[in-house]
Amino acid sequence: MSADDDARRLQVADPTGWFEKLYAEAEAGTASVPWDVPQPQPHLVEWADGVDGTGRRALVVGCGYGRDAEFLASLGFEVTAFDISPTAIAAVRERHPDSSVSYVVADLLDPPAQWRRAFDLVVENMTVQALPVALHAEATEQVAALTGGELLVLAVARDEGPDPDGPPWPLTPAEVEAFAGDGLAPRSIRRDNGRWVAEFVRQVAMN
Structure with a gap:
């Protein structure tokens, strides 16, 4: 069974808990994680050209x-x-024992309250599309609420129409545009080789 088949079998059985089951099986050597690659997402690298994150x-x-x-x-x-x-x-x-990154166990559908609008940059890379379509709106709303400044959304694209037989469940134009809720405005939404690359920014309220 391929890595994609492993993930698909578990997704169908449990729309949110399947992540833990897949990683646990991968650690046991009985499955593999399809996105376990060493390089960062290419569209993220493209977006980050010239970006200095110091102080953010x-x-x-x-x-x-x-x-x-x-x-x-x-x-x-x-x-x-x-x-x-x-x-x-x-x-x-374990892979990055000397990392400066704070790695945390948390649920996108119920994130810590103190995270609301707490981040200058939020990167959502193909997590929402790993959830059934019925959960997309809730997950999208949570992602937007975490964003204090900029949001970068990377996802597989599909056209409007009947829900696909996922997983995954790629995002429609309307679903990508929905990230513009909670005071976020789209800066750029484009489709590149079947993928969404969408940037949103939080609008500053004028007194």
């Missing part, structure tokens, strides 16, 4: 084994990265 706080949603979090830390960001899977967080801490 960043949050990585669904951090997995930490490839994006470690990349942001290398740019000078003070990074918090979370995953719902305790096994994933234990593994990433």
Whole structure:
């Protein structure tokens, strides 16, 4: 069975708890994680060209084994990265024992209250699409609420229409645009080789 098949089997069985089951099976050597690659997401690298994160706080949603979090830390960001899977967080801490990143077990659908609008940059890289369509709106709302300044959304794209037989469940144009809730405004939304690369910024209220 391939890594993608492993993930798909578990996703269907448990729409949020499957992450922990997959990581636990990977640690036991009975499954593999499809996104376990050493390089950060290419669109994140492209976005970060020339970016200096010094003095800025960043949050990585669904951090997995930490490839994006470690990349942001290398740019000078003070990074918090979370995953719902305790096994994933234990593994990433073991992989990066000297990391400056704060790796935390947390649930996107019920994040710590103190995280609300607490981060200058939030990176959401294909976590929402790993959840069933019925959970997309709630997850999107939570991501937006965590963003204090800038939000970068990376996801597989699909057109409007009937819900796909996931997993995963790629995002429609309307679902990507929905990240603009809670005071965020779109800076750029583009489709590149079947992927969304979308940037949002928090509007500053004028007195």
